[in-house]
Amino acid sequence: MIDATIRQMSFSTDRSLLLLAVDWRVDVRPGQFAMLKVGDWPVVPRPFSICAQDREADTTSFLIRRKGLLWEQLLRLQPGATVQIKGPLGNGFPELPAPLLVGGGCGVAPLLFVAASRPVAGFYAGVASDTERAFLAPLLPAGTVVTVNPQLVTDAFLAGCSAGPVFACGPSPMLRVLANRYRGGPVWVSLEERMACGEGLCKGCPVRRRDGSVALVCSDGPVFPEGEVSWTWQV
Structure with missing residues (x-):
């Protein structure tokens, strides 16, 4: 896993969803995912689909729902902190037009x-x-x-x-x-x-x-x- 710096954290008003943008630029196919963790906890990383990439800003974003130890760890972080990422993983959706x-x-x-x-x-x-x-x-x-x-x-x-x-x-x-x-x-x-x-x-x-x-x-x-x-x- 590699360290990636958090660039932006946007929460829904009820704090049930988090849009997390990190400083991580890789070639990704839509449908692929990454394993994500914070420090030593949770010991096992969690999988999240990649929901966006901003190539000008060199960021990759994840949509995360409020659940479990990883969420509790993320709540303690601010932009500038680091998370650990492994990916991209999986096969992604086929290259079909107009699905x-x-x-x-x-x-x-x-x-x-x-x-x-x-x-x-x-x-x-x-x-x-x-x-x-x-x-x-x-x-x-x-x-x-x-x-x-x-x-x-x-x-x-x-x-x-x-x-x-x-x-x-x-x-x-x-x-x-x-x-x-x-x-x-x-x-x-x-x-x-x-x-x-x-x-x-x-x-x-x-x-x-x-x-x-x-x-x-x-x-x-x-x-x-x-x-x-x-x-x-x-x-």
Whole structure:
């Protein structure tokens, strides 16, 4: 892991989300992620999708939800402090033009990077609260359809989408719905799993493929064609 200096920290008003920009310039494909930690705790780094890059400022940004030890550590930091990063990791989304994007929760993060890299045919984002919607609004492209819990982003997408390839990231129930109900084109899903190394060494993030083989979300994914994934998920 390498040290990276924090350049900016922006919190939602309820402090449930953090947009963290660090001084780290690397070549990244939308959909890739990095392992992030602060000092000695947590001992195991945590995976976060890369949500933006500013090449003029040489910064890379992550969208982080309030949860766990890493969040508590980040609250103690200010711009100018350092975090430890390993990456970029994983395979990223394919280079397809004008995809439809469907994100739930922090699954919006890698899709923000997709939308910044190419024109998209539509963006559907599901968030937990009106506060989160207001926080994310400046980051989302014009015309984004935003749903707030308990409304389901999959309902809005299936009711209003056009045909075309779909890139999706979010909780597994959301991805299962898309896999089972969307028939307008191919779907690629970015899976969210706990992991410790990010490189396939610890074998801690397995997912079963439909052919019976086992893939690792960190090194074989996190992006998979939905037709490869066994949605029972048990290994």
